[in-house]
Amino acid sequence: MDAAGSYNGDVCKINPSNLTIRGVNGRPHIDAAGNNAIGKGLWVLEGVGTTIENVELSGAQVPDQNGAAIRLDGRDLTLRGSYLHDNENGILTNSDGVSDIVIENSEFAYNGRGDGHTHNLYIGNxxxxxxTGSYSHDARIGHLLKSRAKTNTVSYNRFSSSTERPSYEIDLPNAGTSYVIGNVIQQPAANDAATMLAYGEEGATNPGQDLYVVNNTFLNDDSVRGTFIGVGSGVTTPVLMQNNIFAGTGEATxxxxxxxxxxxxxxLPPxxxxxAxxxxxxxxAALINAGSAVGVxxxxxxxxxTKQYKHVAGTEDRPAAAVIAIGAYAAAQ
Incomplete structure (x- = not known):
């Protein structure tokens, strides 16, 4: 897709498999402009193995109030270098149990109807x-990332908000083997839920119940309440919390x-x-050379x-050190 084109209202159901949609000559912007595809969203993917790169999608609204910029009804999706904003949901997937979803270097903002049921991203089972390498911020009451996937790898991202009032920054409601590594996770003073990372709180129904929270920087700007890692009562496997910064009020878990x-x-960590x-x-600072060796x-x-988040929606190599620093970033070189 050429960024020079005009795509307002260009909603569609996409049927082919193994299709790549890529923006060129800049980033093309597709706004739903009041239209929707089959009552589900802006782009409804029916095929297998769709790849979307370098596009901007906005304005997805549908009659049942659960529309999405990208609605995955098919199987498997890769999204790279894109910006999804001001939709009822940024991404909404099915729960087929077999799809693999990869999202890299993308930004999600101002999605959600403000009802608590629509989110920046909602990944089904x-x-x-x-x-990875993405920036999710300012969801309207909803979560910055919600995933029911059996396995979750959430690494080197920034979750934060400055103008909207989100709920959880990360919600993994059905547990699952989950790796939360090297992220910046900030909760604003005005929020709709005090927990920042929620795990298994709707029932630990996924096969795995192991959560690894390693070298993240958590920032709670709510001076009254907070839980950095909330874990459902059905999760019996101990959560590994290692080399994290927990800044602000609240219990670690x-x-x-x-x-x-x-x-x-x-x-006020150093x-x-x-x-900024x-x-x-x-x-x-006491954070430097203070972490413990990370295993498997x-x-x-x-x-x-091995990396650290680079704004906006990118990553950079994390400098090696004889003893790892605590938090999402190594000492400045």
């Missing part, structure tokens, strides 16, 4: 989600048997510029962070 390993708690989201440790998951997957 698919096989797997990989969400609601799970009494969680593994709490070399995490840093402070109302970061370069908290307000420069979250590298200050020179000489029960399935043998490495938990060591």
């Amino acid at each position: 698919v096989n797997s989600l990989v969400f 609601s799970q009494v048997n969680a593994i709490d390993k070399t995490n840093f708690r402070s109302l 970061l370069v510029n908290r307000l 989201f420069d979250l590298h440790p200050l020179p000489g 998951s029960a399935a043998g997957v490495s938990l060591a962070p």
Whole structure:
């Protein structure tokens, strides 16, 4: 798709499999402009193995108030370098149990109707989600990321809000083997739910119940309440919390048997510029060379962070160190 074109109202149901849609000569913007495809959204994907790159999608609204910029009714989706905003849902997928969803270097903002049932992203009970190098912010009451996938890899992203009032920053309501590594996770003072990362709170019905929360920087701007990691009562496997910064008010986790390993708690951690989201440790800060060696998951997957989030919606290599720093960022080089 050529960015020079005009695509307002160009909604469609997309049937072919193994199709790549790529924006060129800039980023084309497709606004629903009051239209919808088969009552479901802006682009409704029916095929298998669709790849979408470098597009901007907005304005998805449908009569049942659950429309999406991208609605996956087929199987498997890869999204890269795109911007989805001001829709009822950014992405809404089916729950086929077999799809693999990959989302890289994309931005999601101002999605949701304000009813708490529509979100920046809502991934159904698919096989797997990989969400990396992306920026999800300012959902309207809904979650910044909600996924019922059996396996979730959420790494090197920024979840934050400044103008809207979101609910959970990350919601994994049915548990599942989940890796939350190297993210910036900020809760604004005005929020609709005090928990930042929720796990298994609607029933731990996925096969895996192992959650690995490693080298993240959590920032709670709510000075009254907060739970950094909320875990449902049906989750019996201890959550691994390692090398995280928990900044602000609240308890680290609601799970009494969680593994709490070399995490840093402070109302004001020693970061370069908290307000500007420069979250590298200050020179000489106690965060540097203070982490513990990161191992592997029960399935043998490495938990060591190799990258760090780079704004806007990107990543960069994380500098190696003899002893890892605590948090989502290594010491500035």
